Amino acid sequence: MTKLIISPSPHIHSGDSIQKNMFGVLIALAPALLMGFLFFGVGAILTTLTAIISCVLFEYLIQKFLLKGKTSITDGSAIVTGTLLAMNLPSIIPLWMVVIGSLVAIGVGKMTFGGLGNNPFNPALVGRVFMLISFPVAMTTWSLPGTFPALDAQSGATPLALAKFSDSITEMMHTNNFSILNFGIGYMGGSFGEVSAFALLLGFAFLLFRKIISWHIPVSIFATVFVFSGLLHWGDVAAPFFDLFAGGLMLGAIFMASDFATSPMSHFGQIIYGVGIGIITILIRNFGSYPEGVSFAILIMNAFTPLINTYVKPKRFGKS
Amino acid sequence: MNVILISLLTLGILGAVAATILFLTAKKFYVYQDPLIDQVQAVLPAANCGACGFAGCSGFANACVSATSLDALLCPVGGNAVMQNVSAILGKTSSEAVPKVAVLRCAGTCEHRPQTNLYNGAKRCSIAHNLYSGETGCSFGCIGFGDCELACTFGAISINAATQLPEIDENKCTSCGACVKACPKMLLEIRKKGAENHRIYVACRNEEKGGIARKSCSAACIGCSKCQKVCDFEAISINNNLAFIHDDKCTLCGKCVETCSTKAIVEFKLKVESL
């Protein structure tokens, strides 16, 4: 027997690690990613690979040569950022744009603040919004699903864009032959990772099962969007369902809004944050110039997270 | 033309109104401050270390200006040079202060004091100290995780990787005493710097009986009182099996250093060339 080890209590650990959480998120993303590959083909696969590789590479290069410190690429967070960024892009986007988006996501969104855990904004969304503003045409040219090979796919408007210019969503869905079931499976135009709502919900179930995230943020976003959209489109039966299933709401609510570092710590704070995202999303969708507002809504609420953390504390024991 | 005129007028009026408000509020809320305070503060080191006993340099400057004599006031960081500047500004005399420096009262290097267990908690002396006696057999000795290094705002302390003990840089140490407060084992002491940086002190705080102290560390003071006997100036006292050299009586003759059997008494003498 060698020298005994001394440490303060506790002497056991749950065995949880950053890797386990990050790879758990990746597993939860897998169904939606596969659906994206299925509907949008090679373009989707290439975009994903490019984003992951460049995110990991940029993180490595920045940590190794710019910060001259230890590299932490093995923790899997760069892979998650890359995957999320890719899933938020159209499948026919030029790949060099993806590389630039990854650089902004990792370099500006994450490393400038001190790496994992210190970033105030979701890095993937920082990258995505940067690309949306820098390359507006490429970022809003969507291919329609199911047209193989996807590289020369026919482009078309997303349901949200169509909804923007119609008075009644029920009518719009009817004229375009849309159904909520289609949306659930993912047979619609849009960023290739966001289309399949059912696959994303499956991922949500996995995240809850593995206790990687709690239900508070996604569910409060869903509830707010549903109620608020219903109130805005009073009498338009399909509207709340449409707002839930169309666009990036599912992907944003389940995987991006619930990002550890950028969301509030207490459950009540998480609900406030979720409600804020829901309201801002619907406001942008209905009154803003963009058809889609989830990314902006999350980034705006990210900025409120420190404020929420300061004023909304978890329920303390013995405090009635 | 009209547009330019209107905008000029609007902005001009706005500016004038704002300036009036600013002027009035500045007048209304004006607080008189002795301009001497600012002057004194300008010559202080601006370390805000609190070693003088006041809240930062401005507090000290305030105290200097309002005090009748500067005798009781000393900026340990700036030392005599700064106090002379202060007295020049204020026209008050200040007494000469003896330069001081922090010393480490532990000589328990890895070689003298073998490790008996491995600490695996948060690397802070204070945390390890709250938990238990330390990684070695000596419960009085340096832990070596560098709370003093963190506390030092002047970068004067660094942990030597080989000995696991902090080293104090004479030239950077301002004797502010932050490290003294930070050390949970109370191993750091502010002592007279001594002429030509010549100092003699007991580098140990072990209050165990001789045998036990010796067993845990070969450089420990065993309280044998040989040094006390050999000292001609009654500068050494022994309490709880531990010798202490009072720097106000010590003449740096060096007799005790020679007689100490465990080399717990350390003589520090800086080579003249570095002065």
Next chain:
Amino acid sequence: MHTFRIGGIHPKENKLSAGKTIIRAEIPPQVVISLSNHTGAPAKAVVEKGDTVRVGQIIGEANGFISANVHSSVSGKVSKIDSQPDVSGRKQLAVFIDVEGDEWLETIDRSPDIISQCNFTKEEILAKIKNAGIVGLGGATFPAHVKLSPPPDKKANILIINGVECEPYLTCDHALMLCHADEILIGVTIIMKVLDVKRAVIGIENNKKDVIAHLSKLAKNYQGIEIQALKTKYPQGGEKQLIDAVIRRQVPSGKLPIEVGAVVQNVATVFAIYQAVQKNKPLFERVMTITGKDAQNPGNYLVRIGVNLSAIVAQAGGIPETTEKIIAGGPMMGRAVASLDTPAVKGSAGILFINNEQAQRKEAANCIRCSKCVNACPMGLEPYLLMTQSENSLWDKMETNHVMDCMECGCCSYVCPSNRPILDYVRYGKTTVGGIIRGRK
């Protein structure tokens, strides 16, 4: 089935010695009985070098209100009174006794009979508890007579007995409840009499189904005692958590359980009180669990206070080869020891050997703000925040964030995916803030 409502974790139970009977440990040639066997002021030695003592004889007298008597656990001669390092290596005054035979004081009833009739008055019982030097054996070692004398303006209306044993590995209370169920139930009625309460609840976690069944059957013979099975969750054995689980009331921050009309005692303490009141036996032995994944013979041992831990371990098969860390107590709140060459004290609930797989902490990474520590904290605090504040010496901020509510259960460090030493820093902050608060008074 109830449990406490905020936070909590589910560590692997690893109760390797569950259901095993209690083995009487042998007495080595020398015992060292610390005079600081309890929370509060150390006892004052009342024997001198050369005195002969018998088992159960008082050797240290309570020194002040919060202090406890200390008794000899062996018969023999006092060889010296000297300082002795405790488990954390700090020197405490202790009585060294060279063992000769095993002669007990005649006043102690050594018969195996169970005496259920208790005719003493409340004051007599309290005096007996005080004289017997009984302290809380759940780990806090707070003198029992102090806890059983609530301030006159507060009235207890329920007695809660802690049979939870939520720490992984430990089974000493489990064994005690199986082997001495009747004695414990009588002890509960005695305490009910002291506190003048009509209702007592023994809270037991549902992972001890045998005890629940056994005690439920016996409890029918005693009026006012209920057995309540609780959903297994750590740290249910925390006083405030147990009260919340049993009577659904939360003790306010900084207050004592009596604020909600409850008094909590550990089953081992109850058993000691039974022995003190009915058998005249002071507290000089206790049940300890010797365990560990690689331990040859995990079991529950009846150990005299003052016996060197290494002597006990030797009887239980010695230290396993793979051991890299030895814990006095449970894995969540116990203390790592640098050497087993230290005597057993009243608060020693167990010795746990941790093998090389789990001994080393993993390297800490950035806080990813996953809020797992916040969700796990049973006091509803924000450990991640307290940790950074402690790192940066922001003591006033820590105080406003209620660091003093922390009970150091370790849930935060346990769940942290970044392996951050959260509790290390929070505990340090708590100690410092506590000192600042005391200094203010």
